[in-house]
Amino acid sequence: MKETQEGITVKKEENFSEWYSQVIQKAELADIRFGIQGFIVQRPLGFFIIKKIYEYLEDELEKEGHAEFLFPNVVKEDNLKKEKEHAGFTPEVFWISEAGSKKLEERFALRPTGEAQIYPLYSLWFKSWKDLPFKGYQSRISVFRNEMTTRPYLRGREFAFFESHDVFNMHEEALKQIEIDLEISKKVIYEKCKIPFLFFKRPQWDKFKGAMNTYTPDTIMPDGKKNQLASTHDLAQNFSKAFNIKVMKENEKEEYVWQTCYGPGIWRIMAAIIGIHGDDNGLILPFDLAPMQIVIVPVLFKEKENKLIIKKCKELEAKLKEYRIKFDDTEASPGYKYNYWELRGVPIRIEIGPKEVKEDKATLSLRINAKNKISIKLKDIAKEIEKYSKIIDEKIEGNANSYFKNKTKETNSYSDLKKVIKEYRGFVKVPFCSIDLDGEKCAVKLKEETTADISGTLYPKEDKVKPNQKCIICGNNAKHLVYIAKSY
């Protein structure tokens, strides 16, 4: 696997799009050469990180009382069309209508998302209010949509999916679940993956097809585009009515259930990790997310000393085996190895040369600041690694926070917004008439004239509008301060 060992040839700041593509291919995260447009191969290094994100989510969902199930990759056509708004997925679905050389009696679709396959079964599973709440999820699955423009981890025709589908007796319980989902997003996306975001309530014209309300954590990528990292939907009784999901209540009356669903964007989180943390040399990864956490590089000179150096390296590898550690004993030069492992985001490098052996020391380099070499005593290595693994995470979090702090501007003027949105890479906060359907025509105008979208209003604590603030588009009284950004 030597074809991609040269480093990144562009600066992240100057050409983010090319930098992003090169990191994915050269760090061997994914391979776009699968041969069918929009379908990519997730190579071991990339898939390791994806699995970690899945595991974080599975742990949090299980703690919150969710049980994992698994539905097929396909969905029945009539179920897909049962909920009127949700049927809007139909134009993007792939159809299976033949097998071998025969036409199937009834075609079916590859699922574009889970609702239409899961809810018909929910209508069979629950009979009594005592069966609720029920919290179920499926993880490590794919969904399929016939997208035209595709980019690894941002938009694919098949992409990594995770979804929970919760069922309640009362709307209040469903609303409380939205708060829990928000908390899970914070724990996984921010605390574990170190991706800062803002949490929005989406405008009515941009909610999930069939939902009453949609809530999303969005971040800003270095090219200034908004990256929606997850979404939580208050489905109210829209789907329970369409799919006939009813339970017998304590008063012996049948009633429709209340539902929520939560879908963290596994690939979107991955894209944010690559894009926000990485630098001109490649990936930068929080310690627990790194497929390889420590690499040991021997610095060899003279035949006689080399044996001792290699022996030390092997001892060290054994001593630190609780970590994902690699002793790189290939023939390449130390400089080549440094670049190779930096590109792949290994958080800690240990160098052992004649000087280190003589003094019973090791030299550490941290990926977040590779030029700063740290000399430590070999006997303290376990303690030092533990210490630096925390320092690394704090530094990555600190950098990401500084980055994100500068990603929101504010203006009251449309002409100013138009200027800002051209150059500025971030959210612009502006007064806006309405995020209900009556605001849609202003949003359409905004999109046409600036290519930007309205993310929504901050949630749960919405910004306060001042009495004199007017919608930047129509000039009517503003009901909200909304956040505007370009999308992928």
Place this chain on the structure above:
Amino acid sequence: MKETQEGITVKKEENFSEWYSQVIQKAELADIRFGIQGFIVQRPLGFFIIKKIYEYLEDELEKEGHAEFLFPNVVKEDNLKKEKEHAGFTPEVFWISEAGSKKLEERFALRPTGEAQIYPLYSLWFKSWKDLPFKGYQSRISVFRNEMTTRPYLRGREFAFFESHDVFNMHEEALKQIEIDLEISKKVIYEKCKIPFLFFKRPQWDKFKGAMNTYTPDTIMPDGKKNQLASTHDLAQNFSKAFNIKVMKENEKEEYVWQTCYGPGIWRIMAAIIGIHGDDNGLILPFDLAPMQIVIVPVLFKEKENKLIIKKCKELEAKLKEYRIKFDDTEASPGYKYNYWELRGVPIRIEIGPKEVKEDKATLSLRINAKNKISIKLKDIAKEIEKYSKIIDEKIEGNANSYFKNKTKETNSYSDLKKVIKEYRGFVKVPFCSIDLDGEKCAVKLKEETTADISGTLYPKEDKVKPNQKCIICGNNAKHLVYIAKSY
């Protein structure tokens, strides 16, 4: 979820097929009401066991130096047809040729197995002999084949898959991998899941499409049918030639690589666990495989004592929280609860009533012998649970071994075989002319006249043929002793 709480209504021995279906539906392992023939829903209890099997395999493969990757669910048409024999999958594949209301420019298939999607990438990934060996796998995936007759966990149009794909410089290394795969099958299927099997080398006419040789662990289900639990294939250079997977050797010449692949049948193992371990009351599960390991059932009588009993139960639940434990405080009667949890295979039940509270004791019932009640001191409970968890596994293993010991008969006469195969539920060992292609016509005759198949010869230690033994079909000298059984 109360619709399926009544028990199994048939005896396993009398009507295995109906018993098997009822266990799956009533223990809520899977739901066949998805609405598309051959696609089933894996409910939380069933999917928990499936995940355990996956985890066992992932652990073993990782220990053996495999890295996990993930390919799309689809495969390019021309790749599917590249290897001549392997193209034999084409008549069973599902085609995607439309999206929304448009016809796709190039149709593609849902993968029937991984080779044809993975090997085109392998031809790009490896350049030098130093890149090998490479051991990769994908887990928790689906494959798709347009089967006409389907049964949960035995045959589906979409079914659970796991596959490793290993690449070597030399054929010897590939052959060694076959032995490692055999060992992994033994560790996971026998040691963890307690399913005994025989390991066969398949006849040439029944090997994997494109392989040089196929090796499989097969067991016998209670209805006498053979259940193939996994398969390991020596692909030799058949696929590397078809997909152009070459590396530069030390002597600077390019050579085709040697390959193996290993595919444990996740669902087939699940079917064996249900079928072989279960009894008339439902599931029986090894302790570590059980979604719920312990259930606490309070035996309530008088209001005054009840509070104390419930308090004890809650204390116990907290004390044993390292296990998957459930305190069943629903309103149903103890008898109802016993049946409910026995059906679902919970290995240990703890009963707490007035007598237990008074004497500071607990009454244990083991699923493997529910009628035998064991009185233990409450203070010893952790130690006792640990002890009985082992006893349970030993007992399940012992029962499975006794069962399987009686699943092989031997005969030299075709007329005897024809009689035996009608009634006998197991393998029949007979002398046979050849497992190379020249034996195929005898196998075809056997199949036509008895509906039974030849599993192959024992591997790695083949049975010795006596000099006077003749093929039961053609009467020529027998080269092998082969094992015959009916298949699903």
